[in-house]
Amino acid sequence: xxxxxxxxxxxxxxxxxxxxxxxxxxxxxxxxxxxxxxxxxxxxxxxxxxxxxxxxxxxxxxxxxxxxxxxxxxxxxxxxxxxxxxxxxxxxxxxxxxxxxxxxxxxxxxxxxxxxxxxxxxxxxxxxxxxxxxxxxxxxxxxxxxxxxxxxxxxxxxxxxxxxxxxxxxxxxxxxxxxxxxxxxxxxxxxxxxxxxxxxxxxxxxxxxxxxxxxxxxxxxxxxxxxxxxxxxxxxxxxxxxxxxxxxxxxxxxxxxxxxxxxxxxxxxxxxxxxxxxxxxxxxxxxxxxxxxxxxxxxxxxxxx
Amino acid sequence: xxxxxxxxxxxxxxxxxxxxxxxxxxxxxxxxxxxxxxxxxxxxxxxxxxxxxxxxxxxxxxxxxxxxxxxxxxxxxxxxxxxxxxxxxxxxxxxxxxxxxxxxxxxxxxxxxxxxxxxxxxxxxxxxxxxxxxxxxxxxxxxxxxxxxxxxxxxxxxxxxxxxxxxxxxxxxxxxxxxxxxxxxxxxxxxxxxxxxxxxxxxxxxxxxxxxxxxxxxxxxxxxxxxxxxxxxxxxxxxxxxxxxxxxxxxxxxxxxxxxxxxxxxxxxxxxxxxxxxxxxxxxxxxxxxxxxxxxxxxxxxxxx
DNA sequence: TGTTTTTGATAAATATTATTTGCGGATTGT
DNA sequence: ACAATCCGCAAATAATATTTATCAAAAACA
Numbered sequence: 001x002x003x004x005x006x007x008x009x010x011x012x013x014x015x016x017x018x019x020x021x022x023x024x025x026x027x028x029x030x031x032x033x034x035x036x037x038x039x040x041x042x043x044x045x046x047x048x049x050x051x052x053x054x055x056x057x058x059x060x061x062x063x064x065x066x067x068x069x070x071x072x073x074x075x076x077x078x079x080x081x082x083x084x085x086x087x088x089x090x091x092x093x094x095x096x097x098x099x100x101x102x103x104x105x106x107x108x109x110x111x112x113x114x115x116x117x118x119x120x121x122x123x124x125x126x127x128x129x130x131x132x133x134x135x136x137x138x139x140x141x142x143x144x145x146x147x148x149x150x151x152x153x154x155x156x157x158x159x160x161x162x163x164x165x166x167x168x169x170x171x172x173x174x175x176x177x178x179x180x181x182x183x184x185x186x187x188x189x190x191x192x193x194x195x196x197x198x199x200x201x202x203x204x205x206x207x208x209x210x211x212x213x214x215x216x217x218x219x220x221x222x223x224x225x226x227x228x229x230x231x232x233x234x235x236x237x238x239x240x241x242x243x244x245x246x247x248x249x250x251x252x253x254x255x256x257x258x259x260x261x262x263x264x265x266x267x268x269x270x271x272x273x274x275x276x277x278x279x280x281x282x283x284x285x286x287x288x289x290x291x292x293x294x295x296x297x298x299x300x301x302x303x304x305x
Numbered sequence: 306x307x308x309x310x311x312x313x314x315x316x317x318x319x320x321x322x323x324x325x326x327x328x329x330x331x332x333x334x335x336x337x338x339x340x341x342x343x344x345x346x347x348x349x350x351x352x353x354x355x356x357x358x359x360x361x362x363x364x365x366x367x368x369x370x371x372x373x374x375x376x377x378x379x380x381x382x383x384x385x386x387x388x389x390x391x392x393x394x395x396x397x398x399x400x401x402x403x404x405x406x407x408x409x410x411x412x413x414x415x416x417x418x419x420x421x422x423x424x425x426x427x428x429x430x431x432x433x434x435x436x437x438x439x440x441x442x443x444x445x446x447x448x449x450x451x452x453x454x455x456x457x458x459x460x461x462x463x464x465x466x467x468x469x470x471x472x473x474x475x476x477x478x479x480x481x482x483x484x485x486x487x488x489x490x491x492x493x494x495x496x497x498x499x500x501x502x503x504x505x506x507x508x509x510x511x512x513x514x515x516x517x518x519x520x521x522x523x524x525x526x527x528x529x530x531x532x533x534x535x536x537x538x539x540x541x542x543x544x545x546x547x548x549x550x551x552x553x554x555x556x557x558x559x560x561x562x563x564x565x566x567x568x569x570x571x572x573x574x575x576x577x578x579x580x581x582x583x584x585x586x587x588x589x590x591x592x593x594x595x596x597x598x599x600x601x602x603x604x605x606x607x608x609x610x
Numbered sequence: 611t612g613t614t615t616t617t618g619a620t621a622a623a624t625a626t627t628a629t630t631t632g633c634g635g636a637t638t639g640t
Numbered sequence: 641a642c643a644a645t646c647c648g649c650a651a652a653t654a655a656t657a658t659t660t661a662t663c664a665a666a667a668a669c670a
Contacts, residue, residue: 003310003383003386004309004310004311005309005310006309006628019646019647020646020647021647029629029630030629030630032630032631032648032650033630036629036648039648045387045390046390046391046394046585047393047394047585048583048584051447051581052647052648053446053646054635054648056636056637056638056646057646057647058647059445059446059447060447061447061583061587062393062399062589063390063394063587066390067386067390070382070385070386071386074379074386077378077379078379081308081350081379082350084371085350085352085371085372088352088367088371089351089368094367094371140356140364141358141364142365142367145367157356279353280351280352280353282366282368324617325617325618326616326617334658334659335658336617336618337618337621337659337660338657340618340619340620341619341620341658342657344619357617357618358617359616359618359664359666359667360615360616360617360618360664360665360666361617361618361667362617362618363618612669613668614668614669614670615666615668616665616667617667618664618665618666619662619663619664619665620661620663621660621663622659622662623658624658624660625656625657625659626655626656626658627656628653628656629652629653629655630652631651631652631653632649632651632652633651634648634650635649636646636648637644637645637646638644639642639644639645640642
């Protein structure tokens with residue numbers, strides 16, 4: 001690959017006008033530039049492209065005709081790269097890899113994605129669930145385009161935009177003595193066994209609520225799966241804390257949970273969208289962010305009470 | 306078109322290796338060169354192609370993926386231009402515009418072309434007839450690739466290669482007093498009416514034969530068409546000179562001619578192939594020249610006695 | 611926690627390449 | 641014969657790519 005697109009461009013202009021002079025006027029370039037570009041091309045391709053007629057222009061050889069056709073096609077395709085680039089900045093089309101925090105995914109993702117694809121038929125959303133740490137790592141590797149998660153640890157180069165605030169709640173079984181309260185103070189649970197959702201950063205968040213009040217919870221069990229935690233709580237093995245408020249408070253084994261607001265001032269969790277800090281975001285990404293802003297607000301979050 | 310093929314090449318290597326360092330090793334280019342090429346591309350396309358991970362390579366953005374696909378295709382097509390160029394220097398294929406002197410064409414062209422296309426199925430020969438002057442002009446404009454003609458005026462930039470020698474003959478009607486002679490001297494025809502084939506350069510050639518012997522012919526008629534000249538001669542309106550020796554000496558109106566060698570030393574006509582003086586002739590042209598050399602010799606010319 | 615290694619960005623120096631200006635030769639048309 | 645046109649060539653200049661050297665950030669390791 002020794003020739004350049006510029007040389008091809010000069011060659012095509014000359015081939016089409018049949019004259020270096022005319023080509024130079026068309027391109028606003030001096031004649032010797034074009035002359036040398038053509039010479040370079042001929043030397044590089046090992047083919048004579050023109051027959052020179054002194055003071056009377058040039059004629060394409062048969063090889064020149066063939067190369068001209070190819071060169072035109074190549075220049076056209078080269079211009080196409082601008083279109084491809086512009087498409088990503090202007091069109092809402094293509095694939096979008098959406099990361100979502102595991103405990104949020106079942107409630108939010110189905111409606112969010114469905115609605116978005118309804119609006120934009122040429123878009124394919126690929127949802128992927130994970131814990132906060134894993135999602136952030138994938139976002140940075142650009143394995144994900146956008147992540148729905150909480151305002152936990154946000155690494156450098158990632159922007160987080162909060163959309164809805166979720167205050168912490170207590171989850172107890174329907175048989176629990178406090179089950180019918182309209183709110184519960186953390187101190188009232190002191191000594192009772194805690195079932196802890198054991199995910200990176202989430203774990204630390206829940207424990208920080210206790211430490212903040214000078215309490216130290218008695219961790220009875222841990223699980224990385226929200227549904228396991230809920231089932232244990234529903235069966236009376238302990239209580240847990242959660243920010244999400246699923247509409248359905250019946251566990252998979254048929255038991256019932258109660259979700260009760262936590263009394264006092266505690267740092268709430270904020271659902272938001274995390275993206276890479278890019279100067280020029282693809283139009284598709286912008287549109288999805290806009291979609292999230294409209295659907296996820298303090299007035300309501302898909303799938304939640 | 307502000308980017309270059311080189312920049313695309315660097316970008317593709319980086320996209321494929323996921324690292325500027327590795328790309329620089331693969332291309333034997335310094336790392337800053339690649340870095341700047343990518344920056345240039347990003348600025349030019351107005352799209353972020355990579356997300357940089359400090360000390361841990363780069364990841365393609367979604368736009369980057371798309372551009373990478375296009376860039377690869379473009380580089381492939383660019384390489385294809387070399388193939389197209391090589392094809393014309395290596396393959397016997399495509400179209401060949403063959404010019405042939407009018408009076409030679411009916412005898413030579415049919416067999417010559419047929420045989421050549423028989424040997425090379427992928428070749429299309431396009432024969433065009435004309436006088437010497439017109440043929441040379443078309444050859445110079447590269448409207449013709451090769452011309453079969455006589456060794457008359459050969460312009461600059463055109464090469465002529467003689468293949469067969471045709472001495473001049475006298476043509477008279479079968480009733481002519483000299484019809485049964487085995488040779489005729491020009492002086493014997495002095496005073497008789499000459500029917501002249503009136504084509505550029507041919508005209509001058511025939512007259513020069515007379516002038517050379519100090520004779521001045523009595524031109525009774527002229528025609529640009531050989532067949533008209535022959536018919537006039539066959540009808541006894543005069544005699545003519547010719548170099549071609551067609552097998553058929555009967556004219557279109559059914560009369561018979563006699564063709565008798567001219568006595569003495571006269572400059573003969575030489576049939577040959579005229580081509581543009583190129584340093585690198587296309588393979589197709591070379592093959593056709595070779596074909597002509599084999600078929601047109603002093604030992605025989607297609608269609609002639 | 612500090613040190614080393616890896617890797618990309620940046621700056622200045624250098625090498626390479628493209629471009630222009632100016633001139634000469636060849637051809638055409640008046 | 642003359643001017644006008646147009647291509648090629650050479651030297652000067654401008655623009656660009658490349659390298660060398662250095663820095664900064666992050667990861668890996670002790």
